[in-house]
Amino acid sequence: MGPGPISAYPGVLRAMSAPLVGQYDPFMTSAMVETQELYRSVWATRNDATLLIDGTSRAGIEAALVSLLRPGDRVLVPVFGRFGHLLAEIAERAMAEVHIIETGWGQVFPVSAIEEAIVRVKPHLLALVQGDTSTTMNQPLDEVGAVCARHGVLFYSDATASLGGNDFETDAWGLDAATAGLQKCLGGPSGSSPITLSDRAVAVISSRKRIEAGIREQDDPDAADFVRSNYFDLGMILDYWGPRRLNHHTEATSMLYGARECARLLLAEGREAVIERHRLAGEAMLAGVRGLGLTVFGDVAHKMNNVVAVEIPDGVPGDTARAALLDDFAIEIGTSFGPLHGRVWRIGTMGYNARKDAVLTTLAALEAVLRRFGAPVPVGGGVEAAADVYRGA
Amino acid sequence: MGPGPISAYPGVLRAMSAPLVGQYDPFMTSAMVETQELYRSVWATRNDATLLIDGTSRAGIEAALVSLLRPGDRVLVPVFGRFGHLLAEIAERAMAEVHIIETGWGQVFPVSAIEEAIVRVKPHLLALVQGDTSTTMNQPLDEVGAVCARHGVLFYSDATASLGGNDFETDAWGLDAATAGLQKCLGGPSGSSPITLSDRAVAVISSRKRIEAGIREQDDPDAADFVRSNYFDLGMILDYWGPRRLNHHTEATSMLYGARECARLLLAEGREAVIERHRLAGEAMLAGVRGLGLTVFGDVAHKMNNVVAVEIPDGVPGDTARAALLDDFAIEIGTSFGPLHGRVWRIGTMGYNARKDAVLTTLAALEAVLRRFGAPVPVGGGVEAAADVYRGA
Numbered sequence: 001m002g003p004g005p006i007s008a009y010p011g012v013l014r015a016m017s018a019p020l021v022g023q024y025d026p027f028m029t030s031a032m033v034e035t036q037e038l039y040r041s042v043w044a045t046r047n048d049a050t051l052l053i054d055g056t057s058r059a060g061i062e063a064a065l066v067s068l069l070r071p072g073d074r075v076l077v078p079v080f081g082r083f084g085h086l087l088a089e090i091a092e093r094a095m096a097e098v099h100i101i102e103t104g105w106g107q108v109f110p111v112s113a114i115e116e117a118i119v120r121v122k123p124h125l126l127a128l129v130q131g132d133t134s135t136t137m138n139q140p141l142d143e144v145g146a147v148c149a150r151h152g153v154l155f156y157s158d159a160t161a162s163l164g165g166n167d168f169e170t171d172a173w174g175l176d177a178a179t180a181g182l183q184k185c186l187g188g189p190s191g192s193s194p195i196t197l198s199d200r201a202v203a204v205i206s207s208r209k210r211i212e213a214g215i216r217e218q219d220d221p222d223a224a225d226f227v228r229s230n231y232f233d234l235g236m237i238l239d240y241w242g243p244r245r246l247n248h249h250t251e252a253t254s255m256l257y258g259a260r261e262c263a264r265l266l267l268a269e270g271r272e273a274v275i276e277r278h279r280l281a282g283e284a285m286l287a288g289v290r291g292l293g294l295t296v297f298g299d300v301a302h303k304m305n306n307v308v309a310v311e312i313p314d315g316v317p318g319d320t321a322r323a324a325l326l327d328d329f330a331i332e333i334g335t336s337f338g339p340l341h342g343r344v345w346r347i348g349t350m351g352y353n354a355r356k357d358a359v360l361t362t363l364a365a366l367e368a369v370l371r372r373f374g375a376p377v378p379v380g381g382g383v384e385a386a387a388d389v390y391r392g393a
Numbered sequence: 394m395g396p397g398p399i400s401a402y403p404g405v406l407r408a409m410s411a412p413l414v415g416q417y418d419p420f421m422t423s424a425m426v427e428t429q430e431l432y433r434s435v436w437a438t439r440n441d442a443t444l445l446i447d448g449t450s451r452a453g454i455e456a457a458l459v460s461l462l463r464p465g466d467r468v469l470v471p472v473f474g475r476f477g478h479l480l481a482e483i484a485e486r487a488m489a490e491v492h493i494i495e496t497g498w499g500q501v502f503p504v505s506a507i508e509e510a511i512v513r514v515k516p517h518l519l520a521l522v523q524g525d526t527s528t529t530m531n532q533p534l535d536e537v538g539a540v541c542a543r544h545g546v547l548f549y550s551d552a553t554a555s556l557g558g559n560d561f562e563t564d565a566w567g568l569d570a571a572t573a574g575l576q577k578c579l580g581g582p583s584g585s586s587p588i589t590l591s592d593r594a595v596a597v598i599s600s601r602k603r604i605e606a607g608i609r610e611q612d613d614p615d616a617a618d619f620v621r622s623n624y625f626d627l628g629m630i631l632d633y634w635g636p637r638r639l640n641h642h643t644e645a646t647s648m649l650y651g652a653r654e655c656a657r658l659l660l661a662e663g664r665e666a667v668i669e670r671h672r673l674a675g676e677a678m679l680a681g682v683r684g685l686g687l688t689v690f691g692d693v694a695h696k697m698n699n700v701v702a703v704e705i706p707d708g709v710p711g712d713t714a715r716a717a718l719l720d721d722f723a724i725e726i727g728t729s730f731g732p733l734h735g736r737v738w739r740i741g742t743m744g745y746n747a748r749k750d751a752v753l754t755t756l757a758a759l760e761a762v763l764r765r766f767g768a769p770v771p772v773g774g775g776v777e778a779a780a781d782v783y784r785g786a
Contacts, residue, residue: 002415005415005646006413006415007412008412013412017406019400022399054449054584056642058624059447090623090624095621183413190447190643212479212482229455229459229625231455232622250397252582252648254647
């Protein structure tokens with residue numbers, strides 16, 4: 001019940017133990033095509049360039065940023081938590097000219113602040129986290145795409161922590177690129193990163209395309225302005241997933257099976273229904289921690305559905321209490337990073353864990369642990385407040 | 394029965410469906426420590442810095458090269474097949490000064506040719522493929538480390554295709570860095586890349602260490618000479634796998650379970666016994682394809698144990714025949730890349746597929762397909778020649 005990775009759906013784990021086949025076996029290539037189609041629905045997009053990056057969620061981030069940013073390109077990164085810093089850091093390493101704007105941890109940006117910075121910086125790309133688990137905040141994106149379009153800026157969002165548990169509308173919101181991971185609301189293991197790219201993003205990437213010497217043919221282009229990574233060169237990755245099936249990496253078959261099953265389960269339950277399940281679990285957990293007398297961190301109106309941060313009560317040793325919760329109840333919750341390390345606990349309700357029994361069990365265990373460490377806790381205050389939310393639903 | 398990816402060991406597939414835990418759960422961190430220890434035995438090394446890169450085998454290659462090579466550093470790459478070109482290409486993208494020497498496809502380099510080039514180029518690093526599946530050749534490495542040591546050159550080898558099925562002695566051969574993948578002789582799925590680094594390699598990496606802004610503390614260093622990738626910065630990855638457990642990516646739990654099981658199975662059977670099983674299967678397959686009247690490609694004395702290339706007989710449509718083998722017998726074999734595309738078939742005997750029944754069944758099916766396409770084939774010539782090898786063993 002931490003901020004992710006979380007327990008996977010049992011069906012996803014089963015899918016990962018299916019037999020392997022060769023990378024050009026029609027069974028494998030059709031599994032790749034099917035996975036692309038499933039993720040178009042997950043991302044709410046018609047983008048042809050919708051696929052998986054073989055690595056954890058930050059592999060997807062790096063693939064997007066190094067492929068879209070040329071050295072020296074200006075990028076604007078609004079930072080409202082650790083993962084904004086991560087985007088800035090990855091862009092810096094890609095030798096982009098990085099401009100950041102910051103807001104306090106626990107807040108999000110009004111769209112006007114983003115537009116103002118865009119006008120000032122004139123970036124090639126806006127890189128914006130949707131849900132930053134370090135603070136639990138969910139940055140509204142719905143009006144940002146229009147701002148980017150108005151100023152001719154590419155719009156990338158990191159939806160690792162939010163996709164599947166909160167609304168995300170790739171096409172309707174005007175995204176050019178978005179990436180995620182499986183280990184949050186999608187209910188799978190870390191190690192595969194879904195990505196989607198607009199035609200505008202693909203055009204930038206194609207202009208930098210370079211084909212490996214070992215498999216290059218006479219009339220293949222060899223861009224001088226190539227991406228400074230082979231593994232993350234989306235131009236080559238698109239050629240591998242596309243009809244040409246030009247060999248790049250060897251697709252991670254078991255992770256593909258897992259990613260496909262994450263999407264299948266989400267779409268079988270229904271995209272809206274899954275988001276609503278996360279909303280309900282999040283509301284119940286929020287009511288529950290308040291029922292235990294805990295203070296919620298940050299701007300609750302902009303909290304992600306799938307994680308809540310609470311201030312660790314005075315006198316309670318945060319890490320020791322977390323360890324007791326894990327050791328006695330086999331329930332994991334998290335602390336946070338940087339300024340929030342040791343100051344808050346983060347409790348997740350995502351993917352398979354966005355369930356009533358998981359919420360109520362966690363609150364019952366947390367009550368026991370808080371009491372053991374001397375915090376004043378209303379008897380049953382957490383469980384009953386959360387159960388009330390479910391009763392009212 | 395292609396050149397990889399191959400069918401995984403059933404136990405590895407089962408291991409991948411185990412439940413997930415949080416990344417700092419003691420169960421998880423002890424699984425990471427155990428995996429490191431197992432791979433030290435697989436690599437025949439005492440290197441503390443032995444771990445997994447979360448990505449396919451070329452993710453491991455890129456991590457090694459971008460972390461060891463500064464922009465402008467000279468690197469020498471002896472190329473004897475497609476994967477030598479890949480090392481050169483990755484090093485070029487890392488903005489190293491790349492020098493290659495080439496030999497014909499189907500040959501390996503004498504150590505004297507490598508030393509001569511080292512004297513001439515004076516590289517910072519020698520990057521040398523061990524087994525290049527594109528040609529099936531196995532470059533001898535046993536004397537190369539001493540040459541590198543004599544000239545003060547770091548020695549990296551890509552053992553993706555060879556590790557586990559052919560001898561590889563990290564410490565005894567003087568390697569500074571080596572990487573692999575699971576999908577060849579280790580008998581697992583693509584998606585995790587074992588890596589090992591000598592203390593000398595770690596010193597180079599540590600001198601470039603940079604800690605992410607979002608989690609950096611007051612007295613952490615921030616190297617100016619940082620690695621131009623976040624995901625592949627081995628300095629940060631070592632901090633995550635090391636006692637400090639500094640958050641970087643979220644370790645890909647299911648892939649870790651799979652990688653751990655690959656190593657466990659290899660060590661339970663015995664490192665030498667597994668190599669011998671590959672040697673025997675390779676010898677049987679070699680005898681078998683010759684028994685079918687096929688011409689073997691390349692310098693057979695330097696062939697990897699786990700793959701053989703044969704010239705496609707005149708008049709036989711290579712890709713159609715391969716498709717028939719897959720469609721009628723569910724057996725996949727490969728063609729190759731570049732100059733060998735459509736000229737040879739490559740048949741693997743690796744990992745779980747390095748078994749007598751797999752070898753004999755493949756030869757029986759190949760005989761049927763060759764006959765169907767009009768090639769003159771001695772009746773039972775493949776199966777009996779291979780069975781003879783097993784009988785004599």
